[in-house]
Amino acid sequence: MHKASLAEPHLPSTLPISPPPPPAARRRPEGSPVVRAILIAATFGIVGLLILVPLASVFTQAFAKGLGTYWQNLVGNAETRHAIFLTMMVAPIAVALNVVFGLAAAWLIARFRFPGRTLLITLIDLPFAVSPVVAGLVFVLIFGLQTPLGEWLLAHNYQVIFAPPGLVLATTFVTFPFVARELIPVMEAMGPDEELAARSLGASGWQLYCRVTLPSVKWGLLYGVILCNARAMGEFGAVYVVSGRIGGLTDTMPLRVEKLFQEYNQPAAFAVASLLTLLALVTLVVKVSIEPRVRQEQERDLPPEISQEKA
Amino acid sequence: MSVGVSRRVLPGFSLTLGYVVFYLSALVLIPLIACVLKAASLGWDDFWSVVWTPRARAAYALTFGVSFVAAIVNSVLGLIVAWTLVRYDFPFRRLVDALVDVPLALPTAVAGLVYASLYVPNGWLGQFLVPIGIEGAYSRLGIVLVLIFTGFPFVVRTVQPVLAELDVETEEAAAILGATPGQTFRRVLLPALVPPVLTGFALAFARGLGEYGSVIFISSNIQFETEIAPVLIVSQLEAFAYREAAAIAVMLLAMSFTLLVVINLLERWSQRHA
Amino acid sequence: MSIVIQNVSKRFGSFTALQDVSIKVPEGELVALLGPSGSGKTTLLRIVAGLEAADCGTVQFGTDDITNQNPRDRNIGFVFQHYALFRHMTVFENVAFGLRVRKWANADVQARVMELLSLVKLDILAQRYPSQLSGGQRQRVALARALASSPRVLLLDEPFGALDAKVRAELRQWLRRLHDEYPVTTLFVTHDQEEAFEVSDRVAVMNAGKVEQFDTPDAVFESPASAFVLDFLGNVNVFHGRVQDGKAHVGEIVFDCPGPENQTFGAAKVYVRPHDLDISVEPSEGASLQVRVTHLRPAGSVTRVVAVSIDGQKEIRVDLPIGRSRELAIRKGDVVFVHPRRAHVFAPDYAI
Numbered sequence: 001m002h003k004a005s006l007a008e009p010h011l012p013s014t015l016p017i018s019p020p021p022p023p024a025a026r027r028r029p030e031g032s033p034v035v036r037a038i039l040i041a042a043t044f045g046i047v048g049l050l051i052l053v054p055l056a057s058v059f060t061q062a063f064a065k066g067l068g069t070y071w072q073n074l075v076g077n078a079e080t081r082h083a084i085f086l087t088m089m090v091a092p093i094a095v096a097l098n099v100v101f102g103l104a105a106a107w108l109i110a111r112f113r114f115p116g117r118t119l120l121i122t123l124i125d126l127p128f129a130v131s132p133v134v135a136g137l138v139f140v141l142i143f144g145l146q147t148p149l150g151e152w153l154l155a156h157n158y159q160v161i162f163a164p165p166g167l168v169l170a171t172t173f174v175t176f177p178f179v180a181r182e183l184i185p186v187m188e189a190m191g192p193d194e195e196l197a198a199r200s201l202g203a204s205g206w207q208l209y210c211r212v213t214l215p216s217v218k219w220g221l222l223y224g225v226i227l228c229n230a231r232a233m234g235e236f237g238a239v240y241v242v243s244g245r246i247g248g249l250t251d252t253m254p255l256r257v258e259k260l261f262q263e264y265n266q267p268a269a270f271a272v273a274s275l276l277t278l279l280a281l282v283t284l285v286v287k288v289s290i291e292p293r294v295r296q297e298q299e300r301d302l303p304p305e306i307s308q309e310k311a
Numbered sequence: 312m313s314v315g316v317s318r319r320v321l322p323g324f325s326l327t328l329g330y331v332v333f334y335l336s337a338l339v340l341i342p343l344i345a346c347v348l349k350a351a352s353l354g355w356d357d358f359w360s361v362v363w364t365p366r367a368r369a370a371y372a373l374t375f376g377v378s379f380v381a382a383i384v385n386s387v388l389g390l391i392v393a394w395t396l397v398r399y400d401f402p403f404r405r406l407v408d409a410l411v412d413v414p415l416a417l418p419t420a421v422a423g424l425v426y427a428s429l430y431v432p433n434g435w436l437g438q439f440l441v442p443i444g445i446e447g448a449y450s451r452l453g454i455v456l457v458l459i460f461t462g463f464p465f466v467v468r469t470v471q472p473v474l475a476e477l478d479v480e481t482e483e484a485a486a487i488l489g490a491t492p493g494q495t496f497r498r499v500l501l502p503a504l505v506p507p508v509l510t511g512f513a514l515a516f517a518r519g520l521g522e523y524g525s526v527i528f529i530s531s532n533i534q535f536e537t538e539i540a541p542v543l544i545v546s547q548l549e550a551f552a553y554r555e556a557a558a559i560a561v562m563l564l565a566m567s568f569t570l571l572v573v574i575n576l577l578e579r580w581s582q583r584h585a
Numbered sequence: 586m587s588i589v590i591q592n593v594s595k596r597f598g599s600f601t602a603l604q605d606v607s608i609k610v611p612e613g614e615l616v617a618l619l620g621p622s623g624s625g626k627t628t629l630l631r632i633v634a635g636l637e638a639a640d641c642g643t644v645q646f647g648t649d650d651i652t653n654q655n656p657r658d659r660n661i662g663f664v665f666q667h668y669a670l671f672r673h674m675t676v677f678e679n680v681a682f683g684l685r686v687r688k689w690a691n692a693d694v695q696a697r698v699m700e701l702l703s704l705v706k707l708d709i710l711a712q713r714y715p716s717q718l719s720g721g722q723r724q725r726v727a728l729a730r731a732l733a734s735s736p737r738v739l740l741l742d743e744p745f746g747a748l749d750a751k752v753r754a755e756l757r758q759w760l761r762r763l764h765d766e767y768p769v770t771t772l773f774v775t776h777d778q779e780e781a782f783e784v785s786d787r788v789a790v791m792n793a794g795k796v797e798q799f800d801t802p803d804a805v806f807e808s809p810a811s812a813f814v815l816d817f818l819g820n821v822n823v824f825h826g827r828v829q830d831g832k833a834h835v836g837e838i839v840f841d842c843p844g845p846e847n848q849t850f851g852a853a854k855v856y857v858r859p860h861d862l863d864i865s866v867e868p869s870e871g872a873s874l875q876v877r878v879t880h881l882r883p884a885g886s887v888t889r890v891v892a893v894s895i896d897g898q899k900e901i902r903v904d905l906p907i908g909r910s911r912e913l914a915i916r917k918g919d920v921v922f923v924h925p926r927r928a929h930v931f932a933p934d935y936a937i
Contacts, residue, residue: 032492036399043395043407046388050463051413054425057435061428101334108327123335129567130343131521133541134560137548138342141349141557173338195321205322234418236524241545254420254524261424261528270428273421280416287416288409480669483636487656487663488683489734498682502673584672584716 055277062274065267073271080272082249083256090164090252091232094171095179098228099221102179107213110187111195121184127176135173136241139166162244167252170238175231182224182294186217189300219293230283234276343564349557361558366534367543371562374540377451378519381458385515386508388459389466396467397474411467414460423528426457430529451537453529458519465518466511473507506581513577517570520563586647586737586770587612588633593642595628602628604794606642610787613768615761617781620791621817626774627742629791633772634663634740646737659738662731662769666743668723670715676702676726677711683734701729704763721752728760732769741773745780757784778818782806790814812931815856822862822901824855833930838874840928854931859904861927864890864913873924876901878917883907890915892923 063070075081109121127135143160144150153160160166194216198208214221236254243250251259253272260269353361361367395401396408414422430437430447440447447453477500485495523541530537538546540563547556588610595603603625610616618626631637633644635656643652651659670679678685680698689697702708705725715723724744731739744760745753761784764771775781781788782802789799790813798810809815816823826835833840833855840855865873876892879900883889888910890903901923905913915921 035492039391039395040399040401043392046392047407047410050388050460051410053435054422054429054460055413057425057429058421101331104327104330104334107323108331111321112324114324114328120331120335123339125571126339126343129517129564129571131523131541131560131563131567133521133523133544134346134563137544137556137560138346140548141553142342142345144553146551146553169338173342176338192321199321209323230416234416234420236418236420237521237541240523241548254418257420257424258528261427266428269424273424276418276421280413280418280421283416284409284412287412478667478669480665480667481671483656484663484665484669484730485671485682485686487634487636487659487661488686488730489657489660490682490686491657494686498686499671584714 055281058270058274058277061266062270064270069267070271070274073268074275077268079251080256080260080268083251083253083272084275086164086167086251087233087253090167090171091229093168094175094232095225095228097168097172098176098179099225101176102183102224103221105180106183106187106217107209109184110190111192124177124180127174132174132235132237133241136170136238139169139173139242143169161242162250164250166242167239167250170242171232171235174235174238175228178228178231179221179224182220182227183217186220186294186297187213189298190216191300217297219290220297223287223290223294226283226286230280233279346557346560346564349554350561353554353558358558361555362562366538367540367559367562369535370538370540370543370559371566373451373454373538374520375566377454377458377539378516378522381455381462381519382512382516384455384459385462386466386512389463389511389515390470390504390508393467393470393474397471411464414462415464419461419522419524420528422457422460423525426453426460426525427528430456448529449531449537454526454537454539457525457529458522461522461525462515462518465514466508469507469511469514470504473504477503506577510574510577510581513570513574517567517574520567520570588738588770588772589643589645590629590633591643591645593629593632593639593644595625595632595637595640601794603632603639606791606794606796608789608796608799610770610772612647612770614786615764615768615771615773615784616787616789617785618772618774618789618791619776619778619781619817621776623793624791625794626776626791630740630742630772630774633738634661635659660734660736662734662736662739664724664727664731664739664741664744666746668715668720668727668747670723670726670730672715675712675714676707676718679715679726680730680733682730687734697733698729701733704732705729719752720748721756724748724756728763732767736769739769739771741771743774743776746775753780760784790817792817809929812854812856815929815931820859820902822857822859824857824899826853826855828853828930833928836874838924840925840930856929856931857925857927859889859902860887862901862903862923862925863909864903864905864915864921864923866913866915866921868922873922874901876921876923878915878919878921881910881915881917892921895920 073080074084105120105124109117140161141147142149143153143166145154145161150161158165160169190213194212195208198212203211233252234254235252236258239252240255240258243252243255245251245255245259253276257269257272257276260266260272350358392407392411396404396411427448428434430440430453431449432438432441434448437447445452447456481499482495485499486492490498521541522539523545526539527542530539530542532538532542540559544556544559544563547553547559588608590606590608590610593603593606594601606625606629608616618629620626628637632639635651635654639652643650645651646659671682674682677698680701681694684694684697699708699711702711705728707722707725707729710718710722715726718726724747728744745756748756757780764784773785785802787800788802788805790797790805792813797814798805800808805814806818809818815821824835826833826840828834833853835855868875875895877895878890878892880891881888882891884904887904887906890905890910892901892903893899894901903923913921
């Protein structure tokens with residue numbers, strides 16, 4: 001779990017970088033082979049029961065009534081189709097907003113020292129400490145139809161709560177820290193030297209950002225994006241509260257799963273769930289494959305401090 | 312670590328500061344403050360009468376209780392899995408390691424759906440368990456089970472790096488000094504592992520407190536019985552009792568923030584002898 | 586308790602770390618395993634400790650064959666280069682560890698630990714944690730810990746390698762004095778020749794898995810058994826020459842070689858230490874080499890002279906005692922004559 005220089009307090013990002021696999025280590029003083037066997041068996045048992053069984057169950061149940069029904073469940077139902085469409089729309093918007101924020105925040109925090117910096121870092125972690133339901137609630141409290149703001153909006157034909165914009169807001173809130181938290185350690189590891197060099201060579205702010213900074217953090221950025229996206233598409237609690245459960249209008253895929261479940265339509269619920277599970281698995285595969293590069297970016301050798309220039 | 316640079320040297324300070332502050336305020340601070348204000352509009356006495364009803368107390372107790380139990384279980388399971396992944400090599404080790412992250416990547420609604428269907432009387436697991444009296448669905452046990460799932464990766468991921476960094480030589484020294492593997496584990500390794508296990512425990516616990524999506528599938532959501540605090544908030548909302556909902560939300564926030572501080576202190580404490 | 590290592594070999598995959606090594610460490614002596622990295626010295630130490638297993642050969646403590654014994658049953662003390670102290674235990678508990686796992690009574694533990702801590706002069710720091718100590722202090726704790734259960738053999742793996750020069754020098758002397766007072770059979774690994782010579786009773790010079798020479802420091806220095814040993818122990822001038830009729834010829838200089846009179850090996854290398862060369866302003870009896878002085882540098886009790894042979898081909902280093910260099914009053918650019926007082930001659934496979 002890479003903590004770099006993020007001042008405490010913080011929680012790990014929800015998909016922390018796993019430590020690199022241990023190298024072929026010097027033989028440790030011998031432990032009992034019996035203990036080893038038991039622990040390995042226990043691990044397989046735990047992971048199997050806790051994770052593999054549920055995963056298998058999703059796909060088995062989704063295809064329980066055959067491929068035809070499965071397909072029908074997904075595309076044949078208008079509300080399900082809409083839910084898929086809505087998720088595919090809301091999540092990328094939330095991710096895009098958070099990417100812009102993340103880039104700005106990482107630049108600010110990694111490159112400058114200023115009063116309140118530590119507070120800022122803490123605030124970025126805030127959404128992790130907030131229950132999703134509360135996240136949704138706070139937006140209802142501001143934009144809900146019972147507030148002056150809500151009434152004003154309605155009068156002008158804008159609706160935030162019980163409409164897609166509210167979904168975007170809630171999702172953005174909940175996934176807010178992801179990109180920033182992946183970018184900050186990477187930018188700190190990189191150090192400002194290359195950018196300073198570019199500056200001294202006459203580059204403008206945007207030029208040095210696009211040509212020097214971004215290419216160096218691309219893997220950390222990608223990592224943050226896929227985490228953010230996975231979370232955004234899967235968000236339930238916050239969206240539940242903000243959406244008003246208006247089928248066909250404000251149900252995202254996770255909400256659709258719940259509604260289908262309430263209607264006792266198991267195969268359909270599992271069909272939608274299987275899409276979400278597929279997304280999760282793809283996210284994990286991408287994560288594992290780019291992890292080495294992200295680790296490289298995070299553990300880059302620091303250039304010598306500018307103030308200690310060697311003669 | 313990066314060097315803080317003079318603001319006049321690298322550009323973009325004001326721009327990014329302004330944007331960041333704006334975004335944070337608009338998206339995070341103002342909404343949270345609005346929630347607190349709404350709750351405050353009740354006035355002190357009313358606030359307490361709302362957040363301290365028997366129904367609410369039952370909800371807090373349940374939320375706390377199930378999260379606590381799930382986190383304890385995860386501490387044990389997580390330690391076993393982390394130990395095995397770091398210290399032993401075996402076929403499919405990398406795969407198992409990657410699978411540990413599934414609960415973090417999987418949407419909570421899917422987790423809830425799956426667990427509900429697994430533990431009902433005719434589910435894959437329920438068919439064996441219900442006859443022997445273990446009702447995993449629509450019960451408190453069900454909530455604990457699903458929280459074990461969602462909190463599982465936390466202890467594993469906090470223990471792994473610490474375990475991986477432990478010096479082989481310390482163990483060799485212990486062996487040369489006459490310690491059996493069991494003594495080495497108890498006296499040398501375990502004390503080093505207590506901090507990350509505790510941190511992982513706190514993280515799993517915090518996660519459990521706020522969990523909603525998976526729980527509502529598997530819980531019968533009956534007041535006083537299986538209603539967790541977030542569910543209570545939602546039902547207040549659905550009854551248009553906004554101030555009450557806000558009040559309970561504030562209680563939940565207070566609990567989470569306290570945990571955040573505890574986690575922070577734990578991490579500092581575990582670094583004390585580094 | 587002496588340590589007897591016999592015919593020990595060890596390979597790691599295709600890399601041979603030790604090849605048929607045999608050494609006897611006499612009881613109560615402090616022996617250094619000296620050599621460059623990769624010479625096998627650490628591997629040998631770890632085999633004696635039981636942390637590695639030899640592929641073949643035996644290790645005995647006195648008359649006990651401990652080759653297959655578990656490290657924890659060998660009753661040895663081991664000090665690691667990076668201390669390997671238990672970070673979450675106080676200094677006291679660290680030292681007490683070996684006693685507690687052997688179930689000593691509390692009072693006995695207290696007495697023994699404090700005895701050792703005063704021996705290493707750290708009794709006032711007994712309640713501190715390792716993170717609060719300096720490197721030198723940590724290593725002393727490690728030593729106290731290793732000695733706590735009165736081991737029959739003490740093993741040290743580059744114990745001062747992680748410390749800075751001054752602390753290293755202090756601890757070196759301190760270790761020697763400690764050993765003089767409490768002579769436990771000690772084997773220690775180092776790549777620092779000065780350290781080995783200053784501290785040990787005997788030195789085993791190792792190279793590529795073999796022991797090149799095992800003798801007292803004086804003997805190793807004065808009578809190196811091979812070119813490697815000679816080269817490893819400090820600066821040396823190497824001349825290429827020929828052996829004929831029992832004498833080595835380098836240019837016009839003829840060296841005496843011990844050994845049979847009519848040996849003829851062909852090419853040979855002649856090693857002359859900087860302090861075995863003398864400088865004179867006039868050519869001396871027996872041929873000498875004409876050189877031009879390029880550098881002069883005072884270095885403690887000698888003057889380091891670097892000169893180049895007149896034909897510009899060869900650089901030669903001479904260490905002149907300060908008195909002699911004053912007497913000669915040579916300066917940079919002077920042309921002088923160099924002749925050897927003593928040399929070691931080595932042909933490719935033989936030492937003469």
